[in-house]
Amino acid sequence: MLRIIPLGGLGEVGLNAMVFESEDQAFLVDCGIMFPQAEALGVDVVLPDFTYLRELGDKLKGVVLTHGHEDHIGALPFLLKDRPLPVYGSPFTLGLLAPKLEEFGIRAPLTELAAGSSVDLGEAFRVEGVRVTHSIPDALGLAIHTPEGLVVHTGDFKIDHSPIDELPTDLQRFARLGGDGILALLSDSTNSERPGTSLSERQVGRALEEIFAKAKSRVVIATFASNIHRIQQVLDVSRLFGRKVVLVGRSMQQNTRIASELGLLDIPLGLVVDVEEGRRLRHHEVTVLSTGAQGEPRSALMRMALGDPNAPMPVDEGDLVVLSSRFIPGNEVAIGHMVNRLAMRGAEVVYEGAEDLHASGHAYREEQRLMLRITNPRHFVPIHGEYRHLVRHVKTAHEVGIPDSSCHLITDGEVLQFEGGRAFVNGTVASGRVYVDRRGGPDVPELTLRERALIAETGLVTAVVVIDRSTGALVRGPELTARGIAVPDEAALLADVRREVHAAVESLSPVLRGDTTLVQEEVRRAVRRAYKRSTERKPVVLPLVIEL
Amino acid sequence: MLRIIPLGGLGEVGLNAMVFESEDQAFLVDCGIMFPQAEALGVDVVLPDFTYLRELGDKLKGVVLTHGHEDHIGALPFLLKDRPLPVYGSPFTLGLLAPKLEEFGIRAPLTELAAGSSVDLGEAFRVEGVRVTHSIPDALGLAIHTPEGLVVHTGDFKIDHSPIDELPTDLQRFARLGGDGILALLSDSTNSERPGTSLSERQVGRALEEIFAKAKSRVVIATFASNIHRIQQVLDVSRLFGRKVVLVGRSMQQNTRIASELGLLDIPLGLVVDVEEGRRLRHHEVTVLSTGAQGEPRSALMRMALGDPNAPMPVDEGDLVVLSSRFIPGNEVAIGHMVNRLAMRGAEVVYEGAEDLHASGHAYREEQRLMLRITNPRHFVPIHGEYRHLVRHVKTAHEVGIPDSSCHLITDGEVLQFEGGRAFVNGTVASGRVYVDRRGGPDVPELTLRERALIAETGLVTAVVVIDRSTGALVRGPELTARGIAVPDEAALLADVRREVHAAVESLSPVLRGDTTLVQEEVRRAVRRAYKRSTERKPVVLPLVIEL
Structure with missing residues (x-):
């Protein structure tokens, strides 16, 4: 028996976490966060629900990581803080994870899983790392040997025949596994709506060369700090054009250090200079490599755009700013704002357009087709994507001859069970x-x-009344405090609220006035009625009745 | 003397409103709203600031409208409700405006300004309508004869050589005006970042034909209700493929009626059927034409996506939904959500991709160049766009030989003054x-x-204490009510808050306790301290001290 249970990432982008479970053992693939849409509601992090992992108890043998992106490793500290499970991942993945665990004061056993090698998770599972190309180095797909047969989990992947590190997705290995017989393929659906094939990362380097050839002042390039190959290309092009490079942003500095120590990034001696030297150099001798391409409000790039005197580097008239990443949905407005501010400082900003300034790390439809053909699985499960992406990936599977009965469109929490070659959903x-x-x-x-959202939409009023315990008379109040409400005529409103509240309380018999809950509800409704008359809105009202 | 003063639309998308002012007279071009980003904060409409229009008093002779989009006419009722100025616009523009004014109970004199005809606004100004193509019929550019010379305001425009109504942008007239000598060109910057030329609306019709040819069940097409030419094409293609059309959404029904009455929309007899008949017809015999392409939460399409039983039409397995519009920045997440829900209902959703499902109504860079060349102005002012769009449009002007000294990059509130052929910014x-x-x-x-946003981010606590007026003793409280705050251990927190508040009040001398403001501030700070310890956050605290 084998159960595959996505706890996140199937039906959404991010939050990737998937349980593999046999009779007696289980392990987790990835444990990622989602970047919150609800930022305005003060939420910093979104995690998958760990309830089922807790229920697994000692059955859970460890966590295998496919790569080091936050939506695959970011939730791990929150899981491990209660229970330090063994973690397996490639050197760079563990390199990015280690400082996070340190921050949380977590000591969990980290074991390297290199491409081509295997680890056992209990007696039921053997997991082999298979090299894939993605927008971060050292990414793995997983060949998972289970009691029911071989399951291939692609992780996040693309097929780039000319990757910067000359380590392309290991098609030979996937083909060999396919020849041996694969029970199920679990494949990355992120780009299933995009026809054709993704751009090679190398093409971005060529576009950067063209941009540098024309640049006359500083060049500021913003990209994800984990995109080490992009960073490598910026370093290379900078050297080609006689520019020094200033690294800006904490994660940019940290990730380049880790990648360089692991031999994944080649930083020629003397090429990278610190901010002070960067400021001293002439403008056409500097490249600034920065985080903040998503318009994050506190990023270095946004501070540069706003002209913050404490920003690491200034942005001046004639500087060229390149946003070398895609716009993550939901960030368009913030990015647009940042571009406007950069334009106001006289910078030219280049982004998402005619130029090949970004290559996606996820397989397009033709690459998905290739993966399906080469692995030739008995069952197919689209993973990693919103519902529409999963649906489209199933359609692609049909196009390469996988029948509908072999495609399993499951979403978070659904249990896909394999028994004797059969697959079926067995609860949630x-x-x-x-x-x-x-x-x-x-x-x-x-x-x-929801409370926060409601108050944000309507504003809030507190109303305090004091009731004499012995007589039931309203001796004081309503005392009102309002926040987030626009009132055309404050005095008139206050008088109206007072009238309403007094009438409401007086309409209750002395006995009923002893029921604080009832009085509160009457006060709440009276205040709302008055506000509605005056402002056309019913705010959230917090009534408080004090008996003395 | 001539003063051109943008009150909105220069430095943002939407809110278009521009004052033309001579010594004694003034008029307004357009008066639009902006759709609020701050929707979560309960704001329904964003208007330009009318302060300066009020200051103009009787100098203000009227409002000339370029076309009927909300970001050009939507704020007019809010302006006219205090003062019913004369309004000039093309028949369709006034047709869309009239019901809005009616809703507000406003009676203002509406006068038709057809392409090729002129109106006087005071003695200083004569305004001629010049036909332009846009994503709404009956759109005008304006040739404005002023005491300082001729100013051309393009409105929103594109150059489509094969428009659906065979009424292309009147290049001859623009060229003639250019030959006569133009003081200043004010031209639409919205798409100044896009190279090349925009798609012809007719191309969308061809793409729709291909889609209809393949469709086997219902086709649901969502587009803007004001895009009458798009609607015409959907009607035509539906007839071609033997489908009846159901119109869904209040504005879709209203706008098609107005356009049809004005002869701008040709609805073949019997083609459009009501919802009841639409539900009776077989799936492959129906086209549903709907609003809601932006994922608006209360739109008909969203209700159909959510499976609301009160939605006008159901969406079933195999239906094809076409989003025939661009994604307005900020709406991507809502649209993505809607597409997921449609996919869950088994519909196929086609949008923004390989297919030509939408043609922009705004000139791309080559069209902007053409307008600049053909009008050959002495001065150039980029209008309608965010700052980055305006900057890019100036660059385009440079490319066609307009020197920097003749380009005036002004934003909302800036006064561009013309005197004797000279132009300069004269205050704000x-x-x-x-x-x-x-x-x-x-x-x-x-x-x-800002209050609403702050509460939404941190949550809110009210804290009421009762102080004995004679002794200064804290006789009751703190009574706490919290909203939007997550607390790990409520009892411990409450005990902690009590301790803090009592200590804070007791630390004050009896005299100081008589100072309610001071006591309130102490209570506020005490509550925040305790919450910070327990939740790592400082909520908004509303303290209330009651003296009895």
Whole structure:
């Protein structure tokens, strides 16, 4: 028996976490966060629901990581802080994970899983790393030997025949596995809506060369700090054009150091200079390599755009800013704002357009087809994507001859069970999103977020009344405090609220006035009525009745 | 003397409103709203600041409208409700405006300004309508004869050599005006970042034909209700393929009626059927034409996607949904959500991709170049766009030989003054965004919105204490009510808050305790300290001290 249970990432982008479970053993593939849409509601991190992992107890033997992106490793500290499970991953993946665990004060056993080698997870599972190309180095697909047969999990992958590190997706190995017979393929669906094939990362280097050839002042390039190959290309092109490189942003500095120590990034001696030297150099001698391509409000690039005097480097008239990444949906407005501010400082900004400034790390449709053909699985499960991406990936599977009965479109929490070559959905487990205010803070229930959203939409009024316990008379109040409400005529409104509240309380018999809950509800409704008349809106009202 | 003063639209998308002012007279071009980003903060409408229009008093002779989009006419009712100025516009523009004014109970004199004809606004100004193509019929550019010379305002325009109504942008007239000598060109910058030329609307019709040819069940097409030519093409293609058309959404029904009455839309007899008949017909005999392409939460399409039983039409397995519009930045997440829900209902969704499913209504760079060349102005002012768009349009102007000294990059509130052929910025007037909760409600100050945003981020606590007036003793409280705050251990937190508040009040001398403001501030700070310890966050605290 084998059960495959996605706890996140199937039906959404991010939050990737998938359980593999046999009779007696289980392990987790990836444990990622999602970047919250609900940022305005004060949520910093979104985690998968760990309930089922807790239920697994000692059956859970460890976590295997496919690569080091936050949506695959970011939730791990929150899981490990209660129970330090063994973690397996490639050197760079573990290199990125280690400082995170350190920050949390977690000591968990980290074991390297290199491409081509295997680890055992209990007696039921043997997991082999298979090299794949992605927008981060040292990414793995997984060949998972299970009691029911071989399952291939692609991780996030693309097929780039000319990757910067000359380590392309190991098609030979996937083909060999396919020849041996694969029970199920679990394949990356992120780009299933895009026809054709993805751009080679090398093409971005050529586009950068053209841009550098024309640049007359500083060049500022913003990209993800984990995109080491992009960074390598920026370093190379900078050297070609006689520019020194200033690294800006904490993660940019940290990731380049880790990658360089692991031999994944080649930084020629003297090429990278610190901010002070960068400021001293003439403009046409400098490249600034920065994070913040998504318009993050506190990023170095945004601070540069806003002209913050404490920003690491200034942006001046004639500087060229290149946003070398895609726009993550939901960030368009923030990015647009940043571009406007850069334009106001006289910089030219190049992004998402005619030029090949970014190559996706995820397989396009033709690459997905190739993966399906080469692995030739008995069952297919689209993973990693919103529902529409999963649906489209199934359609692609049909196009290469995989019948509908062999395609399993499951989403978070659904249990896909394999027994004797058959696959079927066998119930669900707890899944969903867990919101965390910030590191160390408690989980935030969805109800709390809905309260925040409601107050944000309507504003809030507190109304305090004091009732004489013996007579039931309203002796004081309502005392009102309002926040987030626009009132055309404050005095008139206050008088109206007073009238409403007094009438409401007086309409109750002395006995009923002894029921605080009832009085509170009457006060709440009276205040809302008055506000509605005056502002056309019903705010959230917090009534408080004090009996003295 | 001539003063050109943008009150909105220069430095942002939407809110278009521009004052033309001579010594004694003035008029306004357009008066549009902006769709609020701050939707979560309960704001329904964003208006330009009308302060300067009020200051103009009787100098202000009227409003000339370029076309009927909300970002050009939507703020007009809010302006006219205080003062019913004369309004000039093309028949369709006034046709869309009239029901809005009716809703507000406004009676203002509406006068038709057809392409090729002129109106006087005071003695200083004569305004001629010049036909332009845009994503709405009956759109005008304006040739404005002023005391300082001729100013051409393009409105929103594109150059489509094969428009659906065979009424292309009147290049002859623009060329003639250019030959006569133009003081200043004010030209649409929206698409200045896009190279080449925009797609012809007719191309969308061809793409729709291909889609209809393959469709086997219902086809649902979502587009803007004002895009009458798109609607015409959907009607035509539906007839071609033997489908009846159901119109869904209030604005879709209203706009098609108005356009049809004006002869701008040709609806063959019997082609459009009502919802009941649409439900009776077989799936492959129906086209549903709907609003809601932007994922608006209450739109018909979203309700169909969510499977709302009260939605006008169901969406079933095998239906094809076409989003025939661009994604407005900020809406991507909502649209993505809607597409997922449609996919879950078994519909195939086609949007923004390989197919030519939408043609922009705004000139691309080559079209902007053509307008610059053909009008050959002495001065150039980029209008309608965010700052980055305006900057890029200036660059385009340079490329066709307009020197930097003749390009005037002004933004909202800046006064561009022309005198004796010279142009210079002469100070600023009040400008900015006015937030309105909803129709009829009062303006919402920005401070109020910031309060809402702050509460949404941190949650809110009210804390009431009762102080004995004679002794200064804390006789009751703190009574706490919290909203939007996640607390790991409520009892411990409450005990902690109590301790902090009591200590804070007791630390004050009896005299100081008589100072309610001071006590309140102490209570506020005490509550925040305790919450910070327990939740890692400082919520908004509303303290209330009651003296009895």
